[in-house]
Amino acid sequence: MRTHGWSGAAPASDDEAIARILAAAGKAIDARGADFSIADVARTLGVTRQTVYRYFPSTDALLVAAAVHAADDFMDRLEAHLQGVTDPVEAVAEAIATALEWLPKDKHLGLLIEPGRPNPHIESVTGSVALDFGHSMVRRFDVDWAGLGFSDDDLDELAEHLLRIIQSFVTDPGRPPRTGQELREYLRRWVGSAVGVVER
Numbered sequence: 001m002r003t004h005g006w007s008g009a010a011p012a013s014d015d016e017a018i019a020r021i022l023a024a025a026g027k028a029i030d031a032r033g034a035d036f037s038i039a040d041v042a043r044t045l046g047v048t049r050q051t052v053y054r055y056f057p058s059t060d061a062l063l064v065a066a067a068v069h070a071a072d073d074f075m076d077r078l079e080a081h082l083q084g085v086t087d088p089v090e091a092v093a094e095a096i097a098t099a100l101e102w103l104p105k106d107k108h109l110g111l112l113i114e115p116g117r118p119n120p121h122i123e124s125v126t127g128s129v130a131l132d133f134g135h136s137m138v139r140r141f142d143v144d145w146a147g148l149g150f151s152d153d154d155l156d157e158l159a160e161h162l163l164r165i166i167q168s169f170v171t172d173p174g175r176p177p178r179t180g181q182e183l184r185e186y187l188r189r190w191v192g193s194a195v196g197v198v199e200r
Helices: 014-035 038-045 049-055 059-082 088-105 109-113 128-140 152-171 180-195
Strands: none
Touching: 014 038, 014 049, 014 059, 038 049, 038 059, 059 088, 059 109, 059 128, 088 152, 088 180, 128 152, 152 180
């Protein structure tokens, strides 16, 4: 870890350096949205751009890392919203609908799905970052998956399936897009059926 710069207060470890970079990136995203740059982050931290590039090879890589860093708060809010929803069909429908409503308004995660923005990550729904997000979402549901006969492998596949559904709605929300109760009814009927019965 380099100690030069950092406004005279060098981080004690690489982990601390990364945490400080992500915090600065979060503030830059709050202020500038997708227009933030490595230079903005470096200036905030009192380091050179090369120092930031040592940890994140591009602005896009830093954007993704900052979005993942912000995902914990998003998941906490989603978990609270779904608390007490024990029916798997209702939980799946409400989780997808709520995620679709919240993501475009989330300054951090929303940048990854901003309409019209060239984005290689929207096609990475089966990548490790996306799957980790999906796994966390499914396992935070207030649903007794084991009691309903779902194994860990079933939940992994369900997480992937839900991510694919979210991706499809983000890529093409429909003409006109379904929203509110209409969206939830559609999801209960067609997506909720995926968790109705576990085939063996």
